[in-house]
Amino acid sequence: xxxxxxxxxxxxxxxxxxxxxxxxxxxxxxxxxxxxxxxxxxxxxxxxxxxxxxxxxxxxxxxxxxxxxxxxxxxxxxxxxxxxxxxxxxxxxxxxxxxxxxxxxxxxxxxxxxxxxxxxxxxxxxxxxxxxxxxxxxxxxxxxxxxxxxxxxxxxxxxxxxxxxxxxxxxxxxxxxxxxxxxxxxxxxxxxxxxxxxxxxxxxxxxxxxxxxxxxxxxxxxxxxxxxxxxxxxxxxxxxxxxxxxxxxxxxxxxxxxxxxxxxxxxxxxxxxxxxxxxxxxxxxxxxxxxxxxxxxxxxxxxxxxxxxxxxxxxxxxxxxxxxxxxxxxxxxxxxxxxxxxxxxxxxxxxxxxxxxxxxxxxxxxxxxxxxxxxxxxxxxxxxxxxxxxxxxxxxxxxxxxxxxxxxxxxxxxxxxxxxxxxxxxxxxxxxxxxxxxxxxxxxxxxxxxxxxxxxxx
Numbered sequence: 343x344x345x346x347x348x349x350x351x352x353x354x355x356x357x358x359x360x361x362x363x364x365x366x367x368x369x370x371x372x373x374x375x376x377x378x379x380x381x382x383x384x385x386x387x388x389x390x391x392x393x394x395x396x397x398x399x400x401x402x403x404x405x406x407x408x409x410x411x412x413x414x415x416x417x418x419x420x421x422x423x424x425x426x427x428x429x430x431x432x433x434x435x436x437x438x439x440x441x442x443x444x445x446x447x448x449x450x451x452x453x454x455x456x457x458x459x460x461x462x463x464x465x466x467x468x469x470x471x472x473x474x475x476x477x478x479x480x481x482x483x484x485x486x487x488x489x490x491x492x493x494x495x496x497x498x499x500x501x502x503x504x505x506x507x508x509x510x511x512x513x514x515x516x517x518x519x520x521x522x523x524x525x526x527x528x529x530x531x532x533x534x535x536x537x538x539x540x541x542x543x544x545x546x547x548x549x550x551x552x553x554x555x556x557x558x559x560x561x562x563x564x565x566x567x568x569x570x571x572x573x574x575x576x577x578x579x580x581x582x583x584x585x586x587x588x589x590x591x592x593x594x595x596x597x598x599x600x601x602x603x604x605x606x607x608x609x610x611x612x613x614x615x616x617x618x619x620x621x622x623x624x625x626x627x628x629x630x631x632x633x634x635x636x637x638x639x640x641x642x643x644x645x646x647x648x649x650x651x652x653x654x655x656x657x658x659x660x661x662x663x664x665x666x667x668x669x670x671x672x673x674x675x676x677x678x679x680x681x682x683x684x685x686x687x688x689x690x691x692x693x694x695x696x697x698x699x700x701x702x703x704x705x706x707x708x709x710x711x712x713x714x715x716x717x718x719x720x721x722x723x724x725x726x727x728x729x730x731x732x733x734x735x736x737x738x739x740x741x742x743x744x745x746x747x748x749x750x751x752x753x754x755x756x757x758x759x760x761x762x763x764x765x766x767x768x769x770x771x772x773x774x775x776x777x778x779x780x781x782x783x784x785x786x787x788x789x790x791x792x793x794x795x796x797x798x799x800x
Contacts, residue, residue: 350480358473358510361510366464375678376543387546387605388549389545390550392606395491399456400657401645403419403650404425404613404646405431407426408439410441410448413448418650419650421647422644423455423493424455425458425495426457429497431714432714433713435712436469446459447485450486450487458493459478459482459494461478464504482494490522492521493527493528496530498561499537500540502540505548512551527551531555531561532557533562535562538597539681541598553607553608554602554608555598558612559591561729563730564733567736571737571783576684577741578734579686580691580694580734581694586636590681590684594681602641609637609642609643610644610646611633612637614634614647614652614655616629618720619720630656635659638663638666640666640669689745691745692745695738696762698735699759699763703760705725706791729786732778735774736783736784739756760775769794776794777790
């Protein structure tokens with residue numbers, strides 16, 4: 343960034359630092375629809391008309407911002423849009439940030455694909471305590487001065503105040519960078535449990551610039567465990583049982599589709615994150631196709647591809663979608679009941695515990711070393727799946743859930759299982775131990791990792 347733009351960045355930081363800090367304080371919340379937002383939910387309003395260039399966009403490639411080689415592969419694969427990611431696939435080291443910002447500059451002047459940004463979420467801060475989201479946004483706007491419309495995904499939203507903050511920040515950013523009002527359009531990621539209930543209110547706060555809602559299933563389940571996990575009656579089963587065939591997950595998917603249909607917004611599907619076997623890709627591609635066909639049948643118009651090889655499969659589904667059967671209208675009481683009808687575990691298989699430990703430790707090792715996305719056993723693992731694994735471990739240990747062997751998953755049993763595959767002194771194991779043994783479920787692991795030197799090593 344030039345000194346002039348650094349001055350603009352500091353000006354934005356000065357204007358919004360106090361509000362941003364206030365948003366980071368935890369809020370009490372009771373799961374359900376907020377009566378204070380009833381007028382917004384009941385009123386007939388729609389988002390601003392969608393730009394034409396979004397109407398023929400069926401597949402978006404998610405690319406970790408700092409990985410230049412992955413970026414080049416994605417461009418070669420020709421997705422309809424490219425989401426440059428500073429969130430779930432990104433490890434925010436100083437070197438990665440520098441490389442990510444350089445890659446944004448390299449994309450300047452490209453007419454295709456559409457370049458989109460997913461900045462770091464609002465909970466993250468720079469080394470100097472500044473707002474990381476604001477910094478990523480300012481660099482993106484500076485890097486794309488020729489673009490009439492810019493597109494940004496807003497991650498980890500929970501409450502309307504966050505959407506209001508983003509709207510004001512985007513408006514001021516447009517003003518200070520000399521852009522037209524509402525020329526920065528956004529897609530809201532509905533990847534937290536509160537956001538599923540506040541979807542209308544979040545969209546309303548950004549209605550002049552929002553173009554859609556995006557589903558993020560693993561972050562969503564992770565969020566549900568954070569909000570409900572203290573209650574032993576909400577003891578979640580292993581990851582394999584938290585598939586989209588579960589009634590609660592179908593309800594989540596339908597809630598987004600229902601809100602988008604009423605508000606004139608696009609419903610954007612989740613990430614296709616399977617890594618097909620190079621010699622026998624048919625099974626993985628069939629699973630991806632079925633997943634996207636289910637989304638398309640409910641009115642979703644596009645989805646993300648986690649790897650370039652999945653682009654043709656995802657595009658084919660949304661380019662020629664199956665007949666759409668919109669989710670039926672329901673009362674808020676019915677929607678709330680379905681959203682909260684998560685499957686509940688009476689016990690957990692020992693292999694599932696070992697799997698969650700291995701996912702957590704393996705990913706934390708990579709993340710701490712500067713690698714924000716890995717492929718493990720045919721699946722793309724990122725911050726979202728690691729967050730899910732470690733919160734499941736926290737809940738199972740917190741409630742001493744029975745194992746299928748008959749013993750309880752006590753803190754001591756967890757420690758013994760951790761020792762099977764990790765050195766307890768290594769940073770990844772120390773981080774997992776701190777997360778699992780916390781009296782309450784930590785909100786986000788990167789925030790704990792920032793203070794890793796304070797985590798006891800024994």
